[in-house]
Amino acid sequence: MPKTGPLMIHIVPGKCDYCGCCVGVCPEDAIELMESKISIIEDRCTNCRKCVWACPWEVIEFHREGVGTLPSTITALNTAGTTL
Amino acid sequence: VIKESYDVIVVGAGPAGSTAARYAAAGGASVLMLEKDRDVGYPVRCGEAVSHEGVVQFIEPDPKWIASTVTKFRLVSPSGKEVVPRLDGVGYVLERRIFDYELAKIAATEGAEVVTKAYVFDLILENGKARGVKALIKDEHVEIRAKLVIGADGVETRVGKWAGIDTTCHIRDMESCAQMTIAGVEVEEDTLDFYFGDAVSPGGYLWIFPKGKNTANVGLGVSVELAKKKSAIRFLEEFVERKFPNAAVLTHIAGGVPCAKTCETIVKNNVMLVGDAAHQVNPVSGGGIVSGMIGGMIAGQVAAEAVRLKNLDHAAEYQKRWHKRLGWRHEVFYNIKEAIADFSDETLDSIADHALKLPEKKRTLGGIFRTALWNKPSLLIDVAKVFIS
Numbered sequence: 001m002p003k004t005g006p007l008m009i010h011i012v013p014g015k016c017d018y019c020g021c022c023v024g025v026c027p028e029d030a031i032e033l034m035e036s037k038i039s040i041i042e043d044r045c046t047n048c049r050k051c052v053w054a055c056p057w058e059v060i061e062f063h064r065e066g067v068g069t070l071p072s073t074i075t076a077l078n079t080a081g082t083t084l
Numbered sequence: 085v086i087k088e089s090y091d092v093i094v095v096g097a098g099p100a101g102s103t104a105a106r107y108a109a110a111g112g113a114s115v116l117m118l119e120k121d122r123d124v125g126y127p128v129r130c131g132e133a134v135s136h137e138g139v140v141q142f143i144e145p146d147p148k149w150i151a152s153t154v155t156k157f158r159l160v161s162p163s164g165k166e167v168v169p170r171l172d173g174v175g176y177v178l179e180r181r182i183f184d185y186e187l188a189k190i191a192a193t194e195g196a197e198v199v200t201k202a203y204v205f206d207l208i209l210e211n212g213k214a215r216g217v218k219a220l221i222k223d224e225h226v227e228i229r230a231k232l233v234i235g236a237d238g239v240e241t242r243v244g245k246w247a248g249i250d251t252t253c254h255i256r257d258m259e260s261c262a263q264m265t266i267a268g269v270e271v272e273e274d275t276l277d278f279y280f281g282d283a284v285s286p287g288g289y290l291w292i293f294p295k296g297k298n299t300a301n302v303g304l305g306v307s308v309e310l311a312k313k314k315s316a317i318r319f320l321e322e323f324v325e326r327k328f329p330n331a332a333v334l335t336h337i338a339g340g341v342p343c344a345k346t347c348e349t350i351v352k353n354n355v356m357l358v359g360d361a362a363h364q365v366n367p368v369s370g371g372g373i374v375s376g377m378i379g380g381m382i383a384g385q386v387a388a389e390a391v392r393l394k395n396l397d398h399a400a401e402y403q404k405r406w407h408k409r410l411g412w413r414h415e416v417f418y419n420i421k422e423a424i425a426d427f428s429d430e431t432l433d434s435i436a437d438h439a440l441k442l443p444e445k446k447r448t449l450g451g452i453f454r455t456a457l458w459n460k461p462s463l464l465i466d467v468a469k470v471f472i473s
Contacts, residue, residue, distance in 0.1 A: 024240055
């Protein structure tokens, strides 16, 4: 069942524990999980939401209007103007 | 230095992977085991309890990976009735970060090569058959060939899918888990605690496993179907807040346990699956360390035989041997799980009541189970299957 609308699944950056529970229930092999990096493979995801329900930590969100420009990676803590 | 090709590549260095690598190497195969994380054994996504008789099949118990030795179970019903069944034998709460390391060392001693921080992202496929893996090792894409690939890549398994094996876990069977290791608390060092009921952990249970003095793993699993409404971490935080308000939290971890029957296919196109990747978990208890190691052992042995025989089709033997050894039992356990899942909180309380009326000598897990049968006689058929044949 291919998805018709935009991608609606969003993994909140920085909150994930990389446990893989979502990958285990994903019927589309649409999640890439590395040691400390996770992403949705957009062209495979069907927005079925199983990953949202599976996440023990509520890190995966469903946005009916589409994820649009939600940030998918964490930006540096030491933003411009700050020197460490 | 990683070679261009091996007889067997094992993906994942948990207990199942290391045991597969060990027995494949011992059987004469050249073996490479790849682990995506930097460390073998860490992070620990596990309650860490095993039975002595389970673990001793593979490794001699060693104090360095035993946090606690346990001799008692305490089952707590929804209304708080406590039943402490008599146990034969002992169990251990492990230090998985050391235990897993030891298992990988045994594999290495048998001749297996081990590489960590090696992320497998695809298989080399030729005419639909696996001929090796594609991996990201130290930021470099490499292709390593193998006659057989053993997928020991855990609950998040993808290796099987790439070979055409359906490993997706149904949301009814996936337990969404959260655990804290807490310190500065009073726990009985010789007792495993289990809490049941919809308020604590619907479709699963909550555990408190001692890890030495004043320290414990407190965790729970919630069936994903029920976690839609409330997540594992919320259940856990509420319980810990109530029961251990002053605890120091040493670790905080998420996880998933596939409490299902073994996948229908666990060998295909030169790929063999072991451990959580194959759903080799006791569906009632969620325990998967020893069963994964048994799966790993059989897979490793069969892989080595296939290499020796120069007949990769021999790998199919693994599925038969697994089913005969444990797979059929897990099917029975699965039916039991299904029956117990229907029990309401009231039923669980009445089982506890009945169990408490049993004379102490008869207060065994079996005795409690018999009282459960009063509530669900159809369980008897499934139980009978465990003991017949």
